[in-house]
Structures are given as C-alpha cells and as structure tokens.
Amino acid sequence: MKPALAFRIEARDPRTAARTGRLRLLRGEVRTPAFMPVGTAGAVKGVLPAQLRGLGAEIVLGNTYHLLLRPGPDVVRAAGGLPAFMGWHGPMLTDSGGFQVFSLAQVRRITEEGVRFRSHVDGREVMLSPERSIEVQHALGADIIMAFDECPPGQAGRAEVRRAVERTLAWAERCVRVHRRAGSEQALFGIQQGGTDPALRRQCTERLLELDLPGYAVGGLAVGEERAATFETLAVAAPLLPADRPRYLMGLGKPDDLVEAIGLGIDLFDCVVPTRNARNATAYTAAGRLNLRNARFRTDWGPLEEDCDCHACQSVSRAYLRHLLLVGEPLAGTLISIHNLRFYMRLCAAARAAIAQGCYAEWAGRFLERFRGGQS
Amino acid sequence: MKPALAFRIEARDPRTAARTGRLRLLRGEVRTPAFMPVGTAGAVKGVLPAQLRGLGAEIVLGNTYHLLLRPGPDVVRAAGGLPAFMGWHGPMLTDSGGFQVFSLAQVRRITEEGVRFRSHVDGREVMLSPERSIEVQHALGADIIMAFDECPPGQAGRAEVRRAVERTLAWAERCVRVHRRAGSEQALFGIQQGGTDPALRRQCTERLLELDLPGYAVGGLAVGEERAATFETLAVAAPLLPADRPRYLMGLGKPDDLVEAIGLGIDLFDCVVPTRNARNATAYTAAGRLNLRNARFRTDWGPLEEDCDCHACQSVSRAYLRHLLLVGEPLAGTLISIHNLRFYMRLCAAARAAIAQGCYAEWAGRFLERFRGGQS
Numbered sequence: 121m122k123p124a125l126a127f128r129i130e131a132r133d134p135r136t137a138a139r140t141g142r143l144r145l146l147r148g149e150v151r152t153p154a155f156m157p158v159g160t161a162g163a164v165k166g167v168l169p170a171q172l173r174g175l176g177a178e179i180v181l182g183n184t185y186h187l188l189l190r191p192g193p194d195v196v197r198a199a200g201g202l203p204a205f206m207g208w209h210g211p212m213l214t215d216s217g218g219f220q221v222f223s224l225a226q227v228r229r230i231t232e233e234g235v236r237f238r239s240h241v242d243g244r245e246v247m248l249s250p251e252r253s254i255e256v257q258h259a260l261g262a263d264i265i266m267a268f269d270e271c272p273p274g275q276a277g278r279a280e281v282r283r284a285v286e287r288t289l290a291w292a293e294r295c296v297r298v299h300r301r302a303g304s305e306q307a308l309f310g311i312q313q314g315g316t317d318p319a320l321r322r323q324c325t326e327r328l329l330e331l332d333l334p335g336y337a338v339g340g341l342a343v344g345e346e347r348a349a350t351f352e353t354l355a356v357a358a359p360l361l362p363a364d365r366p367r368y369l370m371g372l373g374k375p376d377d378l379v380e381a382i383g384l385g386i387d388l389f390d391c392v393v394p395t396r397n398a399r400n401a402t403a404y405t406a407a408g409r410l411n412l413r414n415a416r417f418r419t420d421w422g423p424l425e426e427d428c429d430c431h432a433c434q435s436v437s438r439a440y441l442r443h444l445l446l447v448g449e450p451l452a453g454t455l456i457s458i459h460n461l462r463f464y465m466r467l468c469a470a471a472r473a474a475i476a477q478g479c480y481a482e483w484a485g486r487f488l489e490r491f492r493g494g495q496s
Numbered sequence: 497m498k499p500a501l502a503f504r505i506e507a508r509d510p511r512t513a514a515r516t517g518r519l520r521l522l523r524g525e526v527r528t529p530a531f532m533p534v535g536t537a538g539a540v541k542g543v544l545p546a547q548l549r550g551l552g553a554e555i556v557l558g559n560t561y562h563l564l565l566r567p568g569p570d571v572v573r574a575a576g577g578l579p580a581f582m583g584w585h586g587p588m589l590t591d592s593g594g595f596q597v598f599s600l601a602q603v604r605r606i607t608e609e610g611v612r613f614r615s616h617v618d619g620r621e622v623m624l625s626p627e628r629s630i631e632v633q634h635a636l637g638a639d640i641i642m643a644f645d646e647c648p649p650g651q652a653g654r655a656e657v658r659r660a661v662e663r664t665l666a667w668a669e670r671c672v673r674v675h676r677r678a679g680s681e682q683a684l685f686g687i688q689q690g691g692t693d694p695a696l697r698r699q700c701t702e703r704l705l706e707l708d709l710p711g712y713a714v715g716g717l718a719v720g721e722e723r724a725a726t727f728e729t730l731a732v733a734a735p736l737l738p739a740d741r742p743r744y745l746m747g748l749g750k751p752d753d754l755v756e757a758i759g760l761g762i763d764l765f766d767c768v769v770p771t772r773n774a775r776n777a778t779a780y781t782a783a784g785r786l787n788l789r790n791a792r793f794r795t796d797w798g799p800l801e802e803d804c805d806c807h808a809c810q811s812v813s814r815a816y817l818r819h820l821l822l823v824g825e826p827l828a829g830t831l832i833s834i835h836n837l838r839f840y841m842r843l844c845a846a847a848r849a850a851i852a853q854g855c856y857a858e859w860a861g862r863f864l865e866r867f868r869g870g871q872s
Contacts, residue, residue, distance in 0.1 A: 161823045168827065169811065191819040198795050199815060207811035419574050435583035439575060443567040447537045450826045451544065
C-alpha cells in the first residue's frame with residue numbers, strides 16, 4: 121500500500137533554501153514550514169486538543185517511548201489509535217522511541233537486535249527494536265512514523281558516531297521491511313545521523329536514500345554540541361536530503377533556531393521548548409523572551425505580547441501570569457503554553473508568507489535582529 | 497450607597513423550603529440555587545474563565561486570605577479588581593479570610609481587635625481584623641463580600657462556640673460600619689455561627705438581622721461534626737434567615753449535600769469538592785462517583801457520563817482520563833474539573849426546573865436514590 125502522503129512545494133525563496141508548501145497526510149493537510157507541539161504521553165502538557173486547533177496547530181507529535189510504557193500500545197490501538205485516544209482529530213507524527221531510550225531510560229544493552237532498557241517509570245525491563253518500534257507505531261496509528269535510530273550524544277567520538285550511523289542504516293532497512301510487509305498507509309520517514317561530521321552525514325544519506333522513503337529527518341543535532349556546530353552541520357546535512365520530500369529537523373528548537381533552519385530548507389519541527397519553558401515562566405515574543413517571575417512584571421497590566429491574538433493575551437495581563445506562577449497555579453503553564461505555541465504558529469505563518477513573497481532572507485534578518493536584541 | 501443587589505424569588509416548592517429565583521448583582525445576574533466554583537488564589541485550579549463561562553458558571557468565589565498574602569490587595573486593586581485581574585467578567589463573591597486564617601495559618605493571637613497569624617506561605621506575621629478584611633475585600637471588588645467571622649471547629653465545646661458567636665456578632669457590626677462608611681456598592685453578607693446548637697444559632701441570627709444586610713450565610717457547618725448533625729442544624733438554621741434574602745451555605749458540599757440543602761431553602765453554594773476531587777481522580781455522575789484510577793476503566797471507551805454535554809465527555813474517554821491520571825498529566829485535573837463543575841451546574845439547573853414545576857421533593861428523592869446507590 122502506498123503511504124498516504126503528498127508533498128507539494130508552492131514557493132521557493134530565491135536567496136535561501138527556504139520553501140513553503142502543503143503536506144497532505146492521512147488525517148488532513150499541513151502547511152509547511154510547520155511546527156508540531158509535543159504531546160509526550162498522549163497530551164500536550166496543559167493544553168487541550170481544542171485549544172491546539174484554535175491556536176492553529178495542524179499536526180501534533182506523540183512519543184512512542186512514553187506511550188509504549190503507559191498506557192501501552194494495546195490500549196491505544198483498542199482506542200482506535202493515538203489521535204482518537206487523545207481527542208486530536210488531525211494529523212500526527214510519532215517518533216520511534218529511540219531518542220528517549222537513550223536519554224531517559226537506563227540502557228542495559230545495545231545489540232544489533234535492538235536496545236534492552238529499564239523503564240524510567242518502574243524499572244521494568246523492556247526491549248525496543250526496529251521491528252518492535254514500527255509495530256508500536258502501527259498501534260499508535262499516526263500519519264507519519266519514524267524509523268528506529270541510534271542517536272549518539274554530542275560529545276561522542278567519530279568511531280562511535282560511525283557505528284551509530286551503521287546501526288541506524290541497518291535498523292532503517294529492517295523498519296522499512298516490516299512496515300512494507302504490514303501494508304500500512306502510514307508514511308515512514310528515515311532519519312539521517314552522522315553527528316557533526318559532514319562526511320558521515322553524506323554517507324548516511326546516500327544509503328538512506330536507497331530506501332526511497334516519502335520523507336526524511338535530520339536527527340542527532342542539538343544533543344550537546346555547540347550551537348554553531350549544530351547549524352554548520354545542518355547547512356551541510358539539509359541539502360543532502362531530497363528537495364521534493366519533506367525534511368524534518370528533530371527536536372529543535374527555539375524561535376531563532378526555527379528561523380535559521382527554515383532558511384536551510386527544513387519543513388517540519390518539533391520541540392518541547394514552547395511548552396516546557398512556558399511552565400518555567402518563559403514567554404516568547406517577537407522582541408525576545410520574557411522571564412515572568414521578574415519583579416518588573418508585578419504590576420504590568422499589558423498582555424504578554426501587544427499584537428498577539430492568543431487566548432492568554434486576549435484575556436489576562438503579565439502581572440496576573442506572574443502571580444499565577446508565584447503561587448504555583450498550573451493555569452500559568454496552560455496560558456503561557458497557549459501563548460508560546462501561538463507565537464510559534466504565527467512565526468511559521470509569517471515565514472511561509474515571506475517565502476511566498478520571495479523575501480525570506482530579509483524577513484528572517486529582521487526577525488532575528490529584533491528577537492535576539494530583546495532577550496530580557 | 498445602596499448595595500447593588502436585587503433578589504427575586506420566582507417559584508417556591510410547595511412541599512419543601514426550596515425556592516428558585518434570580519440574584520441581580522453588580523456584574524450580572526445569577527440564577528439560584530447556584531453553585532460558585534472556588535477560585536482560591538485568583539484562579540479556579542486548572543480551569544480558565546472562558547471554560548467556566550462555557551460550562552454555565554454564573555458566579556465565582558475568590559479567597560481573601562490567599563489573595564491578601566499573594567499578590568496582595570494593592571496589586572489586585574491596581575488591576576481593577578479581582579474579576580478584571582483574573583479575566584472573569586461576571587459576578588464574584590469573596591469570603592472574609594476568617595475561615596482560612598483558622599484552618600491554614602498558624603494563629604498567634606485572637607483578640608477583640610482581630611487575628612494575628614503567620615502566613616502559611618512564608619511565615620510572615622499578618623493581622624486580619626473586621627476592618628482590614630473589608631478593606632481588602634473592597635480592593636478585590638467582588639459583587640458580594642462577607643463579614644469577618646470566627647468559625648470554631650466542629651468539636652468545640654458550647655462555651656467556645658458561644659464566645660465565637662459573640663465575637664462574630666461584634667465583628668459583623670464593625671464590618672457593617674466600615675463598609676457603609678466607604679460608600680461601596682458591593683453587597684455585604686452577614687454570617688450566622690452557633691455550631692450545632694439550635695439556641696445559639698437562633699440567638700446569633702436575631703442579633704445579626706438587626707444589621708439589615710442584603711444577604712446572609714450559614715457558616716460553621718461541615719467543620720468536623722457528623723454529617724447528620726450538619727443537616728439537623730441546617731434544618732433549624734436556614735429558616736431563621738429572612739425568606740426574602742439570598743441564603744448562602746458556606747463551604748458545602750458534595751452533590752447530595754447540595755440537593756438536601758436546596759430543599760432546606762439554600763440559594764448559594766461554594767465548595768472545592770468538584771475541582772479538588774477531580775484532581776484526585778474522582779468524577780461525579782448522576783449514578784454516583786467514579787474513581788478513575790480503578791483498573792476497570794483501563795479500556796472503558798465511554799465518556800465520564802453518557803448524557804453529559806461537557807467538553808471532557810464530548811472529546812475523551814474514561815480510559816484516556818485514567819491514563820492521564822496514571823502518568824500525572826495535569827490535563828486530567830482540568831478535564832475532570834470541567835466535567836464535575838458542569839455536573840454541578842446541570843444539577844443546579846435541574847433543581848431550579850424541579851422547583852419551578854413544584855416537584856422538588858420527588859426530583860430530589862429520585863436524584864438521591866440514584867446518586868447514593870451508584871457509588872463505586
């Protein structure tokens with residue numbers, strides 16, 4: 121069965137690699153570049169699906185690792201898949217679980233077969249392999265699923281990164297095999313690894329492209345390396361991926377990261393930053409980020425951002441949000457998450473408009489100058 | 497200045513003391529009997545004002561004690577009052593802070609002047625007196641404010657309760673004096689105390705009525721005494737209050753408590769039960785309460801309640817809510833709070849309809865039989 125995915129690029133910026141288009145998936149259409157709010161364990165923390173829809177989210181990410189542990193793939197499958205389970209009736213993407221296995225769990229043993237680890241929840245021993253990851257992602261039923269990869273840390277040596285590339289490629293082949301055999305309409309994306317080494321990125325991509333997948337991701341960035349190295353690598357890594365297929369930069373990033381990466385040809389993003397930082401009192405605005413615990417907001421009756429149309433900005437003040445944070449009221453996280461996600465959605469919409477008008481470089485320059493000039 | 501309050505009783509049940517009517521206040525109208533969601537520190541935990549409005553709440557309660565400590569009355573006054581501060585543009589009621597001083601703070605000294613206590617937040621020493629409570633409630637700016645009273649615990653002896661009644665009456669006079677002098681349009685309610693002693697309740701009420709206030713509350717119930725004693729006392733206490741003014745039963749209760757108390761002539765309620773219990777996995781339905789941590793809900797794809805129109809019941813299953821509770825996702829509290837508050841709103845609406853049709857006793861009997869028969 122062919123994957124339910126059609127990617128149409130509608131405009132390319134003349135002076136950067138930025139492009140804008142539409143990604144048609146099983147459950148609907150996503151305008152790219154697009155940001156995916158992260159719904160870790162079947163919920164974007166503090167934000168309801170109806171609120172996500174209202175703030176303009178078109179696709180949401182779910183974490184296979186978390187859902188594998190709780191409630192387990194059988195429960196989600198019986199619910200009719202993750203979108204039905206969580207009440208988000210739109211496009212979704214699930215990651216493979218690989219990244220969380222290496223970052224959250226206590227890894228017991230990595231073999232060619234897969235990874236044996238202890239659950240960070242209850243210490244239970246669990247096995248995740250390419251076959252098992254795909255099987256679980258079939259149960260979750262997202263529109264886009266990801267190959268099971270090995271993501272070495274940013275400080276890994278070249279030999280370790282090379283071994284991870286080899287394993288990632290071998291595992292990707294096994295993912296493709298089991299996925300095609302199952303006859304699923306879900307679109308399986310491959311993941312490029314290779315650390316910050318351009319040659320490894322190239323070698324990894326060449327062999328990955330033989331799998332002829334409907335989309336590809338850049339993995340293994342922002343895992344501990346310097347920010348400059350992240351973007352130097354991305355500038356090499358992104359153009360290696362086929363220009364006619366969606367490119368997904370995994371796990372990044374801050375607003376200025378998105379703006380830079382869009383200029384390098386990235387179409388899809390996910391990151392916990394807008395929601396996790398919201399719960400930690402950080403709000404994003406075009407003029408930089410605000411730390412709402414700051415005493416200067418004590419009697420600041422303005423909205424988080426003057427021209428923002430989000431529910432938080434339309435209904436409460438910075439002073440009120442600061443108060444909610446100081447008393448530990450979780451509604452603060454909800455309201456600032458709504459604002460931050462809306463900020464990301466408006467950022468992507470503005471980027472799409474600038475690309476369509478052929479002035480992405482100018483727009484991005486202005487955005488970055490104002491955003492980086494205004495950190496407080 | 498006359499208080500902005502008009503209470504019109506539209507129907508009285510022929511065989512109980514239940515009545516239904518409309519309470520017109522500074523910021524709008526409230527249909528009675530009405531339940532007030534509790535917005536402790538300027539927010540109903542986990543539920544946005546727009547959601548409260550959507551589920552039918554017409555009046556919200558704020559806690560003077562919490563807001564006095566954080567963010568302080570000056571901040572709330574500068575915001576334009578508590579409704580503007582929290583973005584709830586409807587009727588509000590604030591309590592006097594008395595109950596929380598006695599239940600949360602470390603009381604240092606009670607004198608005729610007032611109560612000196614240590615804040616439960618930072619140990620700071622604070623003084624709350626009748627004059628200070630009214631001053632703070634003027635800053636908060638709710639439609640209805642409450643006299644500062646002394647609420648002895650349920651196990652207090654008769655002498656202690658008698659002393660608390662005397663103090664409550666003396667303090668009420670001082671509240672009225674400072675309130676009238678300020679020329680506020682806010683409606684000040686008096687509070688009846690007297691423990692479970694009918695004679696003390698009567699004496700307290702006789703002298704309280706001399707103050708000619710626009711509404712009265714029954715205080716000092718459900719503070720540790722047996723449930724039977726609560727309702728025996730209420731059956732004596734409620735009819736003592738003037739039939740043409742709103743009667744508010746403070747701090748109660750569970751759904752069946754509301755149904756019984758409405759039958760005894762109560763018009764207004766507040767309680768943390770629907771929201772606090774929601775966060776602790778308890779959902780209320782007409783067939784009793786559900787403990788959503790129970791394993792039997794693991795693959796229960798039904799809504800919390802079959803015929804409920806709330807956002808939770810319209811969008812997610814019991815199995816999903818159980819999952820959110822087990823992984824510690826605060827959205828569980830939000831969704832179950834929305835359901836529970838909607839359940840309370842529908843309960844009050846059904847009670848009003850039954851009173852209007854003159855069949856409250858029958859309706860209440862059926863409700864209690866089904867509700868109490870179905871605890872799980």
